Structure formats: structure tokens, C-alpha cells
Amino acid sequence: MQLYNKMSAKERAAMLEEAGEDRLTLSFYQYANIGNPELFRNHLFVAWDELQVLGRIYVAKEGINAQLSVPAKNFGNFKEFIDGIYFLENVRLNIAIEHDLKSFLKLKVKVRHKIVADGLNDNSFDVTNKGIHVDAEGFNKLLEDPDTVLVDMRNHYESEIGHFKGAVTPDVDTFRDSLDIIEEDLKDHKEDKKLVMYCTGGIRCEKASAYYKHKGFKNVFQLEGGIIEYARQVENKGLENKFLGKNFVFDHRRGERISEDIIANCHQCGEPCDTHVNCANEACHLLFIQCESCRETMQECCSTECQEIIQLPYEEQKKLRSGQHNSNKIFKKGRSEKLKFKK
Structure with a gap:
């Protein structure tokens, strides 16, 4: 019984590109009393791996929180499966406005203490x-x-x-x-x-x-x-859209455009921009906003220091990000003194 990914993200991306089949990006959550989260996690992984579902799913005793990419051809079977779980029957599925073949590249189902880290008792x-x-x-x-x-x-x-x-x-x-x-x-x-x-x-x-x-x-x-x-609902019912700009999403798309307004700016040059990227230096991986011009000039990096690092041989780069102390610097969200135009 396969309970883990056998394919790397790079291999999966190439396979999805070659197949060219439509996929739906969606999310759902449900608070429920799950007696054995580990067993439930394994049940989900086996079933969804067979349906070629990809995504990031958190399971806890308090419920489930899922962000997924489902092959359009398998959506009916996917819906039938979750409806067969008593506390997920007819659960609301938040289907994305914009879809992407590569919104997720692996199936990760993790057992957590909570489905959202809220710090509450x-x-x-x-x-x-x-x-x-x-x-x-x-x-x-x-x-x-x-x-x-x-x-x-x-x-x-x-x-x-x-x-x-x-x-x-x-x-x-x-x-x-x-x-x-x-x-x-x-x-x-x-x-x-x-x-x-x-x-x-x-x-x-x-x-x-x-x-x-x-x-x-x-x-x-x-x-x-x-x-x-x-x-x-705004689109389907012809309502006034009171949302400005993009909706940030937690997958490879990083954002869905809800209105044409651009309310943010490039963190490096200050020009209007709302495109999030991760620094190309894996030892940094900083999430920040970068325009196309800076993306080209900075080689997808957040700073000149990171630019210098990505020129190093791979093994040297790997050493720089090894160890607990260095790993704590990774996955920051736009907090860096190197970003001159961060609000």
C-alpha cells in the first residue's frame, strides 16, 4: 500500500505538462471529531493517489483542511468519495476562479494538532x-x-x-x-x-x-x-465587486485576480505590481513581490547576496541551507531589510 509520493515535484510537473489534461483547483474544510487521524490520513492518501489528486491536506482530531488539484475527468469520482464520508457529505467545495495544471505537484496529507494554527485553547x-x-x-x-x-x-x-x-x-x-x-x-x-x-x-x-x-x-x-x-457569487449574480486586487492562495499560483486593481508594488523598485515570488536562493526562499523587470535583473532573487549564492555549485548551496539555525531563516513572508519598497 503506497502512503507516500514516489515522484518528485519536477517529474510530476513534466508529466502534467505532457498530459495537458484539465485539472480543477479547489479547497474545503470541515470541523469534525476524528477519532484516529492517522488512519483517516492513510485512507485519504490511498484513495486520492489513485484518483491522481494532488495537494496539501491537514488532518487533526478536530477535522480536515484541504487544498487540492483534481483531474477534471476524475472530479465525479472524487465527489462521490468525499460524499461517502459521513461528515464530508455535501461539504462546500471552494472551486478556484483560475485553474492551473501545476497548482500542486505532490499529494501531502499530514496529521497535525490542529487544522489551523490558531494558538487557542x-x-x-x-x-x-x-x-x-x-x-x-x-x-x-x-x-x-x-x-x-x-x-x-x-x-x-x-x-x-x-x-x-x-x-x-x-x-x-x-x-x-x-x-x-x-x-x-x-x-x-x-x-x-x-x-x-x-x-x-x-x-x-x-x-x-x-x-x-x-x-x-x-x-x-x-x-x-x-x-x-x-x-x-459576484460573477454569477451580477453583484458589485467590493474586493480590490488579488486573492492570495496557498499553492503554486500564489494568487487569483478578483479585480483589475493593482494595489501593491514591487518590493525592489516600487513599481505597481502584485506578483508574489519565492527567492531563487533555496537557503532564503523569501516570499516577496517582484515585477518582471526586477525578476530579470535580479535573477529571481531578493538581494544581491542571494544572487551571488545561486551562482555557486549546487553542493555548496546545499551546505549553506543545512542545519537547524539556517532552516529557521527559510520561508519568511516579505520581512526583509533588503526589500526597499516593502510597506
Whole structure:
């Protein structure tokens, strides 16, 4: 029984390119009581590997959080499989606005302590006492209410390239960082304001809305299905789009364009740009915004130091990123003094 990837990302990319078959990028989540996450993880891997599903999936005792790429031809079988799991039957699938053959290049199903790292003690409050879910139309109406405070529950590198008009966008690196900051900023308005939250697909708001109700907020709302579902409903129903720019996504695409507005800038030259890249130096791998001109000049690197490193032989580069101390510097999200035009 195969429970791991046998093919490298590079090999998989070449295979997908050669096959040229349509794939759907989608995500879903569900809070549920999973008694044996390891066994459930193995069950998913075997079934989805057979269906050629790729993606990043987190399983915990509290539920599942999945971002996937599914062959279009296998979507029916995929849907039948998840509907056969009692707590996933008819679960909402957030299907991407833009699709890409190579949005994911491996199938990774991991067992975690939580499906979202929120840093909360779930036993201290009722996680099922959530806020009111609203669709795109209801959300737009709430935004017109002067008593509404709209809060982006995502991180700084997500909201930098796209957010709703008038939203509070905390300058945080992680979801857990935003929870206390938002409560402190709004502590005087727990009863007289409507707290309206949104995130990418809705999962962060599920826990946050219950947490804020526990903290005394009386009027708590959350955007059903997040930005992904909002964009779909706006298009299907002909509603006004109140989202500016791109929606950051956690796959190789790194973003879906929701409006033509470019609200960010290249972190190296300052020109309007909202394209996220990872530094070509694997010992850095910094996530930052880079325009085409700087991409060419800097060889996809965030700094001249990283440019010099990628010229070294592969084995020397490998040594530079070995060891725990160096690995802690990897996967930073746009936080670097080398980026002159970072907001």
C-alpha cells in the first residue's frame, strides 16, 4: 500500500505538462471529531493517489483542511468519495476562479494538532457558537452599514495584494497574532458595532467568530466561503465587486485576480505590481513581490547576496541551507531589510 509520493515535484510537473489534461483547483474544510487521524490520513492518501489528486491536506482530531488539484475527468469520482464520508457529505467545495495544471505537484496529507494554527485553547469556549454566516449579497449590504467594522483575518502578505474596500488589515505574520490585536483595537465597540470578518475560504473565521463571541462581541458576522466563494457569487449574480486586487492562495499560483486593481508594488523598485515570488536562493526562499523587470535583473532573487549564492555549485548551496539555525531563516513572508519598497 503506497502512503507516500514516489515522484518528485519536477517529474510530476513534466508529466502534467505532457498530459495537458484539465485539472480543477479547489479547497474545503470541515470541523469534525476524528477519532484516529492517522488512519483517516492513510485512507485519504490511498484513495486520492489513485484518483491522481494532488495537494496539501491537514488532518487533526478536530477535522480536515484541504487544498487540492483534481483531474477534471476524475472530479465525479472524487465527489462521490468525499460524499461517502459521513461528515464530508455535501461539504462546500471552494472551486478556484483560475485553474492551473501545476497548482500542486505532490499529494501531502499530514496529521497535525490542529487544522489551523490558531494558538487557542478550544476547551475554554464553545467553538460551535459561531457568528452569523452571510453570502456575498448580505456581505455587501453589511459593508454599507456605518456601524460595521470589517476585519481581514489574513496575514500581511495576503492583504497586501488584495482586500475589501475599507477593511482593517492587521500587519501580522500569522493568524494567531491577529486575534488579540483585533480584540484590543475594538474593545470599546463590543456592543455597538457589527464585527464582520473574512478570510480566503472561511476556515479562519469559523474559529475566530466563536472566539470573539466568547470575548463579548454581540454582533459577529463572517463571509460564508470566504473570498473564493464571494468572487463566484459576484460573477454569477451580477453583484458589485467590493474586493480590490488579488486573492492570495496557498499553492503554486500564489494568487487569483478578483479585480483589475493593482494595489501593491514591487518590493525592489516600487513599481505597481502584485506578483508574489519565492527567492531563487533555496537557503532564503523569501516570499516577496517582484515585477518582471526586477525578476530579470535580479535573477529571481531578493538581494544581491542571494544572487551571488545561486551562482555557486549546487553542493555548496546545499551546505549553506543545512542545519537547524539556517532552516529557521527559510520561508519568511516579505520581512526583509533588503526589500526597499516593502510597506
